[in-house]
Amino acid sequence: MRLPQLFPLVSLIVTVASYPSPSFQERCAALADSIELDQPFAINVAQYLPPNATIDYNAEGLNETCADTIAYPIPVGVCRLNLRVATSERSELYMEVWLPEQWEGRLLTTGNGGLAGCIQYPELAFGASSGFAAFGTNAGHNGTSGGAFYQQPEVLEDFVWRAVYNGAHIGKTISKQFYSKDCGKSYYLGCSQGGRQGFKAVQEYPELFDGVIAGAPAIDLMASIAWFGYAYETLGFNANSSLISAEQWLAVEAEVLHQCDALDGATDNILEDPTACKFDWTPLLWPSSNSSSPCLTPTQASSVAKLFAPITYANTTLHPGHFHGYEPSLLTILYSPLVSTWLAEAFRYIIYQNLTWDPTTFTLADAYTAYTLNPSNANTFDADLSAFRARGGKMLHWHGTADPLLSASVSELYYNNVRSAMDASVEELDEFYRYFRAGGVAHCSGGLGASFMGQLGGMAVSESPEDNMLRRIVAWVEQGEAPEFVRGTKFVNESVEIGVEFTRRHCKYPRVNKYVGEGDGTDEEGWVCVEPET
Ligand SMILES: *[C@@H]1O[C@H](CO)[C@@H](O)[C@H](O)[C@H]1NC(C)=O
Ligand SMILES: *[C@@H]1O[C@H](CO)[C@@H](O)[C@H](O)[C@H]1NC(C)=O
Ligand SMILES: *[C@@H]1O[C@H](CO)[C@@H](O)[C@H](O)[C@H]1NC(C)=O
Ligand SMILES: *[C@@H]1O[C@H](CO)[C@@H](O)[C@H](O)[C@H]1NC(C)=O
Ligand SMILES: *[C@@H]1O[C@H](CO)[C@@H](O)[C@H](O)[C@H]1NC(C)=O
Ligand SMILES: *[C@@H]1O[C@H](CO)[C@@H](O)[C@H](O)[C@H]1NC(C)=O
Ligand SMILES: *[C@@H]1O[C@H](CO)[C@@H](O)[C@H](O)[C@H]1NC(C)=O
Ligand SMILES: *[C@@H]1O[C@H](CO)[C@@H](O)[C@H](O)[C@H]1NC(C)=O
Numbered sequence: 001m002r003l004p005q006l007f008p009l010v011s012l013i014v015t016v017a018s019y020p021s022p023s024f025q026e027r028c029a030a031l032a033d034s035i036e037l038d039q040p041f042a043i044n045v046a047q048y049l050p051p052n053a054t055i056d057y058n059a060e061g062l063n064e065t066c067a068d069t070i071a072y073p074i075p076v077g078v079c080r081l082n083l084r085v086a087t088s089e090r091s092e093l094y095m096e097v098w099l100p101e102q103w104e105g106r107l108l109t110t111g112n113g114g115l116a117g118c119i120q121y122p123e124l125a126f127g128a129s130s131g132f133a134a135f136g137t138n139a140g141h142n143g144t145s146g147g148a149f150y151q152q153p154e155v156l157e158d159f160v161w162r163a164v165y166n167g168a169h170i171g172k173t174i175s176k177q178f179y180s181k182d183c184g185k186s187y188y189l190g191c192s193q194g195g196r197q198g199f200k201a202v203q204e205y206p207e208l209f210d211g212v213i214a215g216a217p218a219i220d221l222m223a224s225i226a227w228f229g230y231a232y233e234t235l236g237f238n239a240n241s242s243l244i245s246a247e248q249w250l251a252v253e254a255e256v257l258h259q260c261d262a263l264d265g266a267t268d269n270i271l272e273d274p275t276a277c278k279f280d281w282t283p284l285l286w287p288s289s290n291s292s293s294p295c296l297t298p299t300q301a302s303s304v305a306k307l308f309a310p311i312t313y314a315n316t317t318l319h320p321g322h323f324h325g326y327e328p329s330l331l332t333i334l335y336s337p338l339v340s341t342w343l344a345e346a347f348r349y350i351i352y353q354n355l356t357w358d359p360t361t362f363t364l365a366d367a368y369t370a371y372t373l374n375p376s377n378a379n380t381f382d383a384d385l386s387a388f389r390a391r392g393g394k395m396l397h398w399h400g401t402a403d404p405l406l407s408a409s410v411s412e413l414y415y416n417n418v419r420s421a422m423d424a425s426v427e428e429l430d431e432f433y434r435y436f437r438a439g440g441v442a443h444c445s446g447g448l449g450a451s452f453m454g455q456l457g458g459m460a461v462s463e464s465p466e467d468n469m470l471r472r473i474v475a476w477v478e479q480g481e482a483p484e485f486v487r488g489t490k491f492v493n494e495s496v497e498i499g500v501e502f503t504r505r506h507c508k509y510p511r512v513n514k515y516v517g518e519g520d521g522t523d524e525e526g527w528v529c530v531e532p533e534t
Contacts, residue, residue: 032046048080051074052073065144077101093140104131108186110189111191113192115345116144116193117139132187132470135168164188192444209393214397216399217399220381226343231307250328256277264512268440274325277323394433397415399411399437437506452489455469466487
């Protein structure tokens with residue numbers, strides 16, 4: 001069934017027919033008319049993109065808030081479709097299907113970020129250039145705002161699971177029709193909200209993907225958003241009148257590094273294992289014997305310490321607390337418009353359906369309501385992955401230990417929940433689910449750590465599975481080559497042009513990265529993954 005054609009078919013590049021076997025471009029030109037789906041759809045754009053082509057995103061009505069998620073040029077030739085697909089009587093999604101000229105027989109579904117609503121074009125380009133037929137949706141609404149969820153439970157369903165589910169199925173159907181072949185293995189790649197979408201598939205739709213890469217997942221979603229409400233409640237809503245000044249946060253970080261940086265054997269401002277940092281606040285207390293740094297009053301210290309400890313309400317632990325080691329960026333994120341907007345939108349549009357809800361009234365009672373209400377099971381924290389194990393799926397989960405937006409503490413908690421729920425040893429989980437802590441890496445990329453791991457578009461330094469998560473998940477699923485580590489590359493000032501600063505292997509949890517080499521930790525061979533002390 002087709003929706004009325006709302007948009008003209010554009011840019012059909014037709015070349016002279018070459019009988020008997022039609023060229024890739026000819027087959028691409030014919031694709032739009034031959035698509036059969038079992039749900040209503042309309043084709044927005046159908047075009048052949050030659051290598052290094054650019055897309056005029058503005059001409060296609062890209063939402064202005066999605067400007068950060070575009071990519072160009074596209075390095076390989078692809079047959080590109082943009083479709084509008086109904087997901088229920090009251091919801092629809094937009095999606096891209098990129099079918100590369102050099103197809104290696106695999107499928108890749110890509111995820112979203114933030115409160116979603118933006119197709120992640122860099123991941124599509126990454127997938128297509130790696131030989132995958134690549135798909136991505138807008139998660140069922142346009143733009144970074146969550147306003148579309150207000151009194152629209154179907155739009156929320158799309159965001160929580162249905163967009164990825166539909167996107168993967170539609171992408172597979174179209175790939176089969178286009179290539180006239182059965183498709184091989186199906187993969188998923190996402191970070192942040194995209195990491196959560198990957199976990200949702202593994203938890204509830206285990207047949208969907210053979211291999212999943214989920215980075216910095218926004219799992220325990222309601223609690224992770226509410227944590228920021230708790231931080232505002234504790235420190236104040238206004239950066240200018242925060243209980244702790246920016247200078248004091250710097251002093252806290254300096255003291256954290258003083259006490260904990262060398263625990264992993266390297267003094268490099270990176271905490272490889274933040275759980276090993278049993279931070280003692282007393283050296284920071286006023287009056288301090290160390291008058292060279294700004295100190296904290298006991299009230300300030302006990303208040304801020306609560307943010308790094310489990311948050312409990314009504315006998316329920318809502319959040320494990322953030323890690324130490326990135327205090328100034330935590331403050332920056334807290335007082336950024338991004339986080340205050342998330343908090344307000346989550347409660348106004350999803351939890352209370354109250355457009356005038358005032359975030360400055362937040363208390364832990366609100367956090368508890370969000371946690372227990374868990375609309376559409378957006379928390380994505382179900383820990384029994386037996387069905388995914390049984391179907392032979394592989395899950396590569398990773399999280400930067402210096403992520404100020406979504407704490408890696410939640411990823412660790414989740415891994416340990418899975419162990420308990422499945423009554424499994426680490427070795428048993430290793431068969432299908434491995435978690436990697438990326439020391440010093442911030443949210444999805446960046447930070448002081450070695451963050452180029454092939455985990456997203458633009459983050460691959462080589463095609464080797466050791467450096468490239470997308471190649472790694474393929475090697476694990478198709479050759480049984482499971483990862484013992486994930487190697488990251490750190491570039492000077494995050495600039496590939498300036499050059500490599502160091503490389504480091506990120507260890508498989510619960511192993512701990514220890515430095516036994518010379519100097520400040522920049523020698524990759526100086527690091528070893530050791531069993532945790534029990
Ligand atoms: C695409 O652009 C890159 C970088 O400019 C260049 O190295 C490559 O040869 C181009 N590919 C094609 C097919 O033109
Ligand atoms: C949503 O985004 C798509 C793709 O960019 C665009 O074609 C469409 O017009 C947008 N829809 C709305 C309602 O703005
Ligand atoms: C872009 O999306 C936001 C919501 O995320 C919406 O408020 C805005 O109107 C959209 N812009 C256009 C041009 O549709
Ligand atoms: C905080 O202080 C800065 C610099 O003095 C000022 O520009 C800004 O408006 C203040 N913000 C608020 C929310 O008061
Ligand atoms: C004083 O505190 C600063 C910052 O925390 C630290 O770098 C320095 O080593 C401390 N000095 C002493 C004598 O403890
Ligand atoms: C918390 O647990 C204690 C001890 O089991 C119980 O007495 C109390 O009623 C519980 N409080 C709430 C709010 O559930
Ligand atoms: C909506 O939120 C406002 C501000 O927090 C509050 O005063 C009002 O009672 C709420 N409305 C409902 C229907 O709960
Ligand atoms: C890296 O950035 C720092 C701070 O902006 C700057 O001082 C330094 O010169 C840069 N290094 C290089 C090699 O560009």
